[in-house]
Amino acid sequence: MLISPSPHAPAASLQPATRVSLPHADEYFEVRFESIGGLGAHAAGQVLATAAVVRMGLNGAHFSSYGSEKKGSLIRSYVRLADGDRPIRTSAPIDRPDVVVVFHAALLRNAATFSGLKANGVLVYNAPPGVIPAELAALPKTARVIRVDATGIAMQQHSRPNAVFLGTVCAVCPWLDRQSVLDALSEEFAGKHPEAVASNERAFEAGAAQFEQLAGVGTAEGDLSPLQGEALWGYQTQPAGGLLPAPGNTIWNDLTTSRTGWMPVLDATKCIHCGVCDLVCPDYCLAWGESDDGDKFVRKLKGVDYRYCKGCLRCVESCPTGALAKTTETPGLADKLRVPLFPELIA
Known part of the structure; x- marks a missing residue:
């Protein structure tokens, strides 16, 4: 306007x-x-x-x-x-x-x-x-x-x-x-x-x-070329009808940009694997696995797959032991702590 x-x-x-x-x-x-x-x-x-x-x-x-x-x-x-x-x-x-x-x-x-x-x-x-x-x-x-x-x-x-x-x-x-x-x-x-x-x-x-x-960051000469925000589709390049080329509700989804400074971080020593966090998580981003140390827990919370975490922090609010804590997100922290739900997606 x-x-x-x-x-x-x-x-x-x-x-x-x-x-x-x-x-x-x-x-x-x-x-x-x-x-x-x-x-x-x-x-x-x-x-x-x-x-x-x-x-x-x-x-x-x-x-x-x-x-x-x-x-x-x-x-x-x-x-x-x-x-x-x-x-x-x-x-x-x-x-x-x-x-x-x-x-x-x-x-x-x-x-x-x-x-x-x-x-x-x-x-x-x-x-x-x-x-x-x-x-x-x-x-x-x-x-x-x-x-x-x-x-x-x-x-x-x-x-x-x-x-x-x-x-x-x-x-x-x-x-x-x-x-x-x-x-x-x-x-x-x-x-x-x-x-x-x-x-x-x-x-x-x-x-x-x-x-x-x-200083010394860029390497390109002159102005950058404008890019189209979306692909230019013609009769040879358009996707097949009825398909979603960039689905938002599958394992290819990435919610990284939805977090605005905070992320949940698991302290495994405090976790009792009660599953309350899993009940309130809207995006199913918590990774569970078999117990590998012969203790009383059959299934254990392994961590968070931050690819699917939008940082709503409902898991932190509901955790009875404080095992999940609200933490400031710094560059690289999510990649370092991520427990992938779908390892086949990692190149």
Whole structure:
């Protein structure tokens, strides 16, 4: 949608508090938020576009795309900005972004996540300090790569990752008026959720300060090529009728991106193998096996197959002994602790 001041607002309110200009006046400035539903990418795009138009004197458009079940499904939110004297006459999705913001590190496994990034663009992704994902080698060598622990900061400040990312974007794009974006963020929540304003402001400020720029990550020359989000099907390439090429309810399903910072971890020394966790698990991700040490338990809980765990933590809430504990998910932890339900899927 196009963002513009209300025509019924008083004349004084139509004047932006701060006027800014884009780095390249002859081009749009475009931001693409890559996320899963429920992390706040849509709200982040709306806040950024509103701040740019109402408070900074720019023209702007914001729109999002997501599936019929928003929460947990892939979502892309787009913000397109132009100088105040240049109209925006397109509503096409952004395929050559200046900035890509990735709300969940698991999305980096899909090349479409950062496709089309400009050679001098910026990639901001959510992860704590640690190993740099190998997939980022496909980025342009001249692009700036920013890592921020948005989930960790949001948990500390009792906020959400979108507030953290808005702060980081303002810090890495200094021509954006930081106070204008912060004011728009506070105004967005002041009406319905006034209790969230202070925590969102703290998360915003932390995001603007607590990030790191990674050097020597990308290896590609020039702009990245845009990729189609879906395959182009023709009469020779379309799948057979009546088949689901990417089923969501079989052993090929992967719920990794549905977790938002927490995961259940089993302490086998506390487990009494009562099966209560299995009764409440909605995704059947708990791996059971035969007892291999001759004790009184015929069947024992071996662990969790995190491929199918969406992090609802019902197992933790129901465990009578505390054997399943709520644990912060760090890069590689799920792969390290995973007990596969279907070993034949592991290449």
